[in-house]
Amino acid sequence: MNLSYWELDTYFRNIDFLIIGSGIVGLSTAYHLRLKHPKAKIIIIEKGRLPEGASTKNAGFACFGTLSEILSYLETNPKEEIYQLVERRYRGLQNLRKLLGDAAIEFQELGGYEVFRSEDQVLMEKSLDQMEEINRWLFPIFNRETFRKCERNFGFKNTIGTIETPFEGHIHTGKMMRAYLRLLNSSEVSVLNNLEVKNLTELNSKIEVELKNKFRFQASKVFLCTNAFTSKLYDLDVVPARAQVLVTKPIENLKVKGCFHMDEGFYFFRNTGNRILFGGGRNLDLKGETTTEFGTTELIQRQLETYLREIILPNQDFEIEHRWSGIMGMGSQRNPIVRQLSENLFCGVRLTGTGIAIGTMVGEELANLLEPV
Ligand SMILES: Cc1cc2nc3c(=O)[nH]c(=O)nc-3n(C[C@H](O)[C@H](O)[C@H](O)COP(=O)(O)OP(=O)(O)OC[C@H]3O[C@@H](n4cnc5c(N)ncnc54)[C@H](O)[C@@H]3O)c2cc1C
Incomplete structure (x- = not known):
């Protein structure tokens, strides 16, 4: 230099x-x-x-973990540890909002939704069975029911149900x-x-x-x-984990508003204005996506588009405007x-x-x- x-x-x-x-x-x-x-x-x-x-x-989700993710964490980790994890995420979000201000980060508390696909019957039943118990357990953190069955219709197809939480939102990253x-x-x-x-x-x-x-x-x-x-x-x-994302062009009368998770968090989508931002699919090629190289692959991008067509926007025409990737840091533990x-x-x-x-x-x-x- x-x-x-x-x-x-x-x-x-x-x-x-x-x-x-x-x-x-x-x-x-x-x-x-x-x-x-x-x-x-x-x-x-x-x-x-x-x-x-x-x-x-990233996708700009201000989130703390879906019901099925929390249940899967509980299968391999002590209960106390997972309680602290959820609490830390929720308190962490409050810290971010307080430090920077909701207006500056365009925080919108539109709610979080876990969408179950047709093939997720077992996962959904298991989640619903344990929902009340989890709500009681997490009550001291949220002071209100954390999860409930969602009756709203977002126009999805090939899904069998949705569980919602009012405590999630999205930001402009x-x-x-x-x-x-x-x-x-x-x-x-x-x-x-x-x-x-x-x-x-x-x-x-x-x-x-x-x-x-x-x-x-x-x-x-x-x-x-x-x-x-x-x-x-x-x-x-610390192991690199690439995550791929796409965003559509603006869609007329878009009904999808909020933060949506699917397949135990492997897929995530939200609206940004009247566009859909959709990412995930790492589980299609975990080995290939364990990389610090940026880039998108046909395999994952094709799957994202298929889910857009068949699940998220089944009755609407859409065009993809942009695609990108980012690299997360994972490891043997979640902390x-x-x-x-x-x-x-x-x-x-x-x-x-x-x-x-x-x-x-x-x-x-x-x-x-x-x-x-
Ligand atoms: C596609 C995608 C979607 C995501 N969605 C969400 C979400 O919705 N909600 C959520 O909470 N989280 C999400 N995440 C995760 C979240 O973005 C990360 O957890 C967070 O940004 C990590 O922040 P960081 O500062 O630790 O790391 P980074 O943002 O990765 O920052 C590390 C920085 O270090 C720099 N660096 C590394 N090595 C060197 C070096 N040798 N010399 C100089 N510079 C170096 C890098 O260039 C990088 O800028 C997502 C991640 C991705 C990739």
Whole structure:
């Protein structure tokens, strides 16, 4: 890099806190570090021109898990752990809304719906059988019935029923990230784009950072907010999981409004204005979708279009306007890893499919790992 003295001095010297990754966790970490350390030099390094992971690519569901997902978690995890997971997601959403404001993120509490396809009879019966018990169990979190059978007709075909919750909504993901950047602009945090960190070396009291272009500099404390890409820098239980999405052109008299989940969360769709945003289908090719490469595949895009035609918009003409993908960070557990890895290295990663709900909170927890000065 051909840097001037001024550029070196302003961005690459005497860095107190270096955050790698400008997704929701990186931005939240920077914000919460600034609250506690008003004079620190805080720099965020991001490999993409825009954030290049999941935070600007997601579906914008402000959600905490469908009834069938919660039941499936309960099959393999202690009850107390799952209760805390749901509570954390719901409280996390309140934190995000409070921090950025509903208007700035275009939060709309339109409700969440789990749609059961014709082949989901067993899953639906099991969910309905246990719904009351789950509602009683979750009552202290929501103070109201969490799930109920939905009688509304959205015009779907080849479905056998829907379970709804009033506590979900959707946001405008791009505006959420822009609102975060606005907060940071006034906090003197610099985001440096198009710079990929290749290596971290622990020195005595600092960490040496090497970029892909070979440029090296040092920082006192480094925070890995690299989610799906973490294993390239540090060996942790984080595995990339690509998720593909499409959005239709505007559809006249669209009845579908809210956040919809299908097939235990493997498919998700919502309206954005009068368009349908539809994503998922990773379970069609789990191996192929375990990748950090962006891209869409014919197999999954074809299935999304089939479901649009046969289930979601059976009586309407539609055209696809745009397709994209994002990369989530998964692992053997559903909880994020928020941890001090060494004296000067910290991480907040593995946000799974719930970063909108818990990303703000994870950034706060990560900033709190630091000893007060
Ligand atoms: C298609 C899709 C739909 C989703 N839908 C929802 C949803 O509806 N609701 C929900 O709650 N969650 C959803 N998620 C998940 C959610 O988006 C993520 O959990 C969340 O964005 C993770 O935030 P993050 O900051 O941890 O990671 P990211 O947003 O991935 O940020 C990590 C950043 O680190 C950067 N980076 C990585 N390595 C390096 C490096 N070496 N050097 C420099 N920079 C680096 C990346 O470029 C990236 O910008 C979805 C995800 C996808 C992909």
